[in-house]
Amino acid sequence: MFEKLRAYIEKHIKLTEEQFDLLKTCFVPMKLKKGEFLQRAGEVTRYGAFVVSGCLRKYVIDAKGKEHILYFAPEDWWVGDIESGLHQLPSLYFVDAIEHSDVLQIDLPSHQKIIEAMPAYASQYQLGLQKHMASKDKRIVAALSTSAEERYLEFLKTYPSIAQRVPQHMLASYLGISPETLSRIRKQKR
Amino acid sequence: MFEKLRAYIEKHIKLTEEQFDLLKTCFVPMKLKKGEFLQRAGEVTRYGAFVVSGCLRKYVIDAKGKEHILYFAPEDWWVGDIESGLHQLPSLYFVDAIEHSDVLQIDLPSHQKIIEAMPAYASQYQLGLQKHMASKDKRIVAALSTSAEERYLEFLKTYPSIAQRVPQHMLASYLGISPETLSRIRKQKR
DNA sequence: CCTGGGCATTGATATAGATCAAGAAATGAA
DNA sequence: TTCATTTCTTGATCTATATCAATGCCCAGG
Numbered sequence: 001m002f003e004k005l006r007a008y009i010e011k012h013i014k015l016t017e018e019q020f021d022l023l024k025t026c027f028v029p030m031k032l033k034k035g036e037f038l039q040r041a042g043e044v045t046r047y048g049a050f051v052v053s054g055c056l057r058k059y060v061i062d063a064k065g066k067e068h069i070l071y072f073a074p075e076d077w078w079v080g081d082i083e084s085g086l087h088q089l090p091s092l093y094f095v096d097a098i099e100h101s102d103v104l105q106i107d108l109p110s111h112q113k114i115i116e117a118m119p120a121y122a123s124q125y126q127l128g129l130q131k132h133m134a135s136k137d138k139r140i141v142a143a144l145s146t147s148a149e150e151r152y153l154e155f156l157k158t159y160p161s162i163a164q165r166v167p168q169h170m171l172a173s174y175l176g177i178s179p180e181t182l183s184r185i186r187k188q189k190r
Numbered sequence: 191m192f193e194k195l196r197a198y199i200e201k202h203i204k205l206t207e208e209q210f211d212l213l214k215t216c217f218v219p220m221k222l223k224k225g226e227f228l229q230r231a232g233e234v235t236r237y238g239a240f241v242v243s244g245c246l247r248k249y250v251i252d253a254k255g256k257e258h259i260l261y262f263a264p265e266d267w268w269v270g271d272i273e274s275g276l277h278q279l280p281s282l283y284f285v286d287a288i289e290h291s292d293v294l295q296i297d298l299p300s301h302q303k304i305i306e307a308m309p310a311y312a313s314q315y316q317l318g319l320q321k322h323m324a325s326k327d328k329r330i331v332a333a334l335s336t337s338a339e340e341r342y343l344e345f346l347k348t349y350p351s352i353a354q355r356v357p358q359h360m361l362a363s364y365l366g367i368s369p370e371t372l373s374r375i376r377k378q379k380r
Numbered sequence: 381c382c383t384g385g386g387c388a389t390t391g392a393t394a395t396a397g398a399t400c401a402a403g404a405a406a407t408g409a410a
Numbered sequence: 411t412t413c414a415t416t417t418c419t420t421g422a423t424c425t426a427t428a429t430c431a432a433t434g435c436c437c438a439g440g
Binding site for chain 2: 060062066068070081082083086115122125126127129130131132133134136137139140141143144145146175176
């Protein structure tokens with residue numbers, strides 16, 4: 001498990017053995033069966049996680065009882081709700097496993113400890129946040145301005161592997177369209 | 191101009207005189223008339239800016255020639271396109287003044303210098319990014335799941351002062367609805 | 381090897397909101 | 411002030427997508 005994390009981090013920065021040891025003390029390995037929750041709305045988020053294998057999803061349930069998926073988190077992604085953890089506020093989001101998954105859990109104080117101990121990690125983290133912001137901006141524009149079909153095709157292009165492994169109704173939820181509409185779009189593309 | 195920036199930063203962290211002097215060397219004051227651009231799509235972003243007074247907007251023009259406003263930036267907000275500046279890629283976004291505005295420009299290297307010189311600023315910046323992420327997530331969910339009317343009312347609640355000062359068709363563009371629809375929604379609410 | 385409950389498909393209908401078009405009102409430049 | 415331009419409003423259609431409903435499918439657990 002830890003080797004996967006190491007490999008991921010070393011894509012960007014070199015780790016000394018001591019640094020790797022620090023990481024090992026901060027993350028806690030955990031297995032999740034399909035359908036198990038890492039976090040439920042209403043709870044204050046205590047942990048974020050790095051996904052070693054499998055796939056999780058983060059989603060809200062809105063006032064009308066509908067699910068809306070914020071993102072899928074397959075291998076090498078991070079999930080959590082920093083906002084909630086930071087301000088000790090109940091989270092709006094659920095996080096659960098849509099496949100049997102292995103994750104490395106970390107709490108916010110430990111993460112902060114890593115940031116303080118490893119400046120290179122800190123700036124890598126900052127870069128990651130900035131990158132994420134940019135992709136969220138794109139998604140906002142797409143949601144506001146493009147058709148269901150355009151969003152679907154764009155998703156296929158951007159995340160081909162995710163498109164293949166998640167159930168269709170979840171993809172629909174991510175795209176903000178009904179499962180029926182997605183089914184019709186796909187039919188038409190055949 | 192600089193006093194406004196100082197007051198803004200000192201909401202979160204204390205500044206010594208030396209630190210304030212450093213800031214003064216990093217930011218360049220600039221006046222923008224209504225309609226003037228801080229940045230155009232296609233250009234590599236060189237500067238971000240802190241808005242001292244007035245109001246700017248960041249927006250895209252999509253394939254069909256339509257504008258979509260990402261956000262408004264009145265006093266005490268920041269604008270820019272870090273993604274573009276960071277990777278030296280042409281930006282997708284325009285930034286222009288919708289009122290006569292005063293801004294303090296800063297380039298990415300200077301900003302990085304501040305982050306390295308002032309750890310408290312760095313962590314404040316990190317907090318800011320995280321907070322922004324959370325609000326963008328909310329906007330994504332809203333865009334995908336709520337009606338035009340709901341989004342309008344939510345905007346009024348969240349940014350009452352912005353709602354009053356920006357032209358209605360820009361608000362419509364931000365909300366992802368046509369100006370006609372927004373006009374009808376407002377009529378109904380009277 | 382059954383079998384039942386989630387998934388996907390398909391059809392029929394309803395509707396929010398877009399688009400087109402035209403007039404009214406506001407804004408600002410001269 | 412006056413004229414011109416931009417913005418806002420209102421009405422009449424049109425369309426993408428939701429919703430409702432029925433059917434078939436498939437694979438997971440007994």
